[in-house]
Amino acid sequence: MRARTDTLYISIPATYRPTGVSDFDGNPFIEALPPMEESKNAILSRLQNYPLTPTKSELKKGEIIRAAELGRIRTLVYPFAEYQRAGMNLTLNIREAYVARNPLNPVDMQRRLAIASGDGEFAIPNNWVSTAKGQTLIGISGSGKTTFATAFSLPYQIVIEHREYKGKPLVCRQIPWVNLRMAHDATLKSLCLQFFEVVDGILGNTNFYRQARSVSGIARMSLLMAHVATVASVGVIFVDELQNLKAAKGGNAVFVLNLFSEIIERAGVTLVIAGTPALETVVSQNVRNLRKLGSGGDSHFVQMKYGDIEFNSFCETYWDYQFVAKPLKLSDDIKRAWFDASGGNPAFTALAFMLAQRNEIGGRETVDRAAFERVARYDMASLQPAIAALLSGDPAALAVFDDLLSGAEPLRSLIAWKGGTDQPTAKEEEFQELEKQEPVEERKPQRKKPAKPVIPKKEKEEAKVTLPMEIPF
Structure with missing residues (x-):
């Protein structure tokens, strides 16, 4: 079975460029x-990515088209x-x-x-x-x-x-x-x-x-x-x-x-x-x-904190991607409701913005305090325990943050959450040492040179494989 990689790797011929660094x-x-x-x-x-912001002509398009364009925000x-x-x-x-x-x-x-x-x-x-x-x-x-x-x-x-x-x-x-x-x-x-x-x-x-x-x-x-x-x-x-x-x-x-x-x-x-x-x-x-x-x-x-520079800048950046027909200017009142709906978590903040627009497109066609309050109450209801932990700032509550997320199955893919209930596709085997579940002592510090591993004779015999010195093209 071949591994699935998130990105297609391409082969390129080596091009050598001096770096200016002696080492x-x-x-x-x-x-x-x-x-x-x-x-x-x-x-x-290099790391940042800003997709095209919606034009005036795009805001005049049909409801379904504009709702579909919200996917553009995910690439930001x-x-x-x-x-x-x-x-x-x-x-x-x-x-x-x-x-x-x-x-x-x-x-x-x-x-x-x-x-x-x-x-x-x-x-x-x-x-x-x-x-x-x-x-x-x-x-x-x-x-x-x-x-x-x-x-x-x-x-x-x-x-x-x-x-x-x-x-x-x-x-x-x-x-x-x-x-x-x-x-x-x-x-x-x-x-x-x-x-x-x-x-x-x-x-x-x-x-x-x-x-x-x-x-x-x-x-x-x-x-x-x-x-x-x-x-x-x-x-x-x-x-x-x-x-x-x-x-x-x-x-x-x-x-x-x-x-x-x-x-x-x-x-x-x-x-x-x-x-x-x-x-x-x-x-x-x-x-x-x-x-x-x-x-x-x-x-x-x-997580971002309400009123700090990073949260304000984050909101202002995302606010440029309104696909509702009647976009508003970003106010402190809207930012407060937005923060309360997301707890300052970047993924939640982006998700609340997308869901608010999805709700309002074809309806009131505007994103305001009421839009975020509706998202918090209905669309992101299963995330509220986790958001409450964020808003509290309590270390004990934050320690179980990912456990709180486990009940938000419908929203996990939207926030790119990879914990909780992801299951292996096949039965997972474990190493013999770990299956025995014996107490383990910390290995003592050794000299700088890596020590030669001690391999049991039985394991040498069962795992004797021949690997190439170089990989063929």
């Missing part, structure tokens, strides 16, 4: 990436201030991942050989140190973290075909960005298998997923992930909705954190994880891994 220049994997922005504002400009990407900081961190982190993995560096050639052995018998060179980072995006559902990651990653969702660099052969393929997403109560093994499945789906001519399915232990799986990440020259693995991972909810969270540590240390891949505030509790269980997962910066996406 980056001379590294074909970095020079072949899309050009870096020159300023933080340029990052925001408002550039929150946090996008600037998170975007700069990610711009650097995706490149930092490749600094120690320069394919022209003899030390990294030794590392690649060690990983290609597939059984851990060859040690990674002592003088090879990963430069990959860990980055976290934390926020309640609808706060904009997934929208940010999607907008940022678009230029990087490509396959770069290398043939030669400065007159010397360099035949390999490079995947700068891999997207993974956790369904509700997904297993750690399903997360790993999803990685192979997605890579197969991107490349189209590999069978890593089939080979990985026979692996039943975490140590062997981490080796296979490091191998595939190396031969596919993966830069970033983005894991969304990580709080849904079943193993992360109990005493086995340390297995999850240790696996992520291996991805950063051994594979040299930058790991970006996104989730709700519940994820912070999991990550903080292990100080060593907490340091690694935050080495590339933490970003917190918070």
Whole structure:
């Protein structure tokens, strides 16, 4: 079965551009990436997206046509201030991942050989140190973290075909960005298998997923992930909705954190994880891994507050997309009702605006306080417990915010909510270590060089697979 990816990856020939950064220049994997922005504002400009605003002639069109045009609002990407900081961190982190993995560096050639052995018998060179980072995006559902990651990653969702660099052969393929997403109560093994499945789906001519399915232990799986990440020259693995991972909810969270540590240390891949505030509790269980997962910066996406600059600017931006026949000017009275209907959550705020217009088109043809009050009372009634938690600002209420959303099934797709009742399409298996449900002790800090994994003899035999040094075109 091939993975479904949100975006179609296209293959492009490598074009090498000097970056002006001493650590980056001379590294074909970095020079072949899309050009870096020159300023933080340029990052925001790339992330934002403003569809065409309705014209006077469009406001004269029929009711159904105008109601259908409301879908245009879904493509609007408002550039929150946090996008600037998170975007700069990610711009650097995706490149930092490749600094120690320069394919022209003899030390990294030794590392690649060690990983290609597939059984851990060859040690990674002592003088090879990963430069990959860990980055976290934390926020309640609808706060904009997934929208940010999607907008940022678009230029990087490509396959770069290398043939030669400065007159010397360099035949390999490079995947700068891999997207993974956790369904509700997904297993750690399903997360790993999803990685192979997605890579197969991107490349189209590999069978890593089939080979990985026979692996039943975490140590062997981490080796296979490091191998595939190396031969596919993966830069970033983005894991969304990580709080849904079943193993992360109990005493086995340390297995999850240790696996992520291996991805950063051994594979040299930058790991970006996104989730709700519940994820912070999991990550903080292990100080060593907490340091690694935050080495590339933490970003917190918070709800907007009534009267602040961001909320006013957000409302003014969306207000330009009125498809009612009698649009009004945005007043404080309207903004107050709008905020009360949404709690300052970006996704709820956009949803309330769309629903208010859908109700009024063909009726009063105007969006005002009454329109938002009607939306809150009827259209978004199932969201009211969650909105009440937002309006209260009570940490205890916000801690169960996603649980409150689980009862809003009719609106989940509209707010792009990915928690709650998403179910795997097939029975999810788990690693042997986790199925035993034995107490887990935190792994002690080790030396800087990644340690050689200990793989049980039985697991070596059952999962002996042969993987290529390079991926065929």
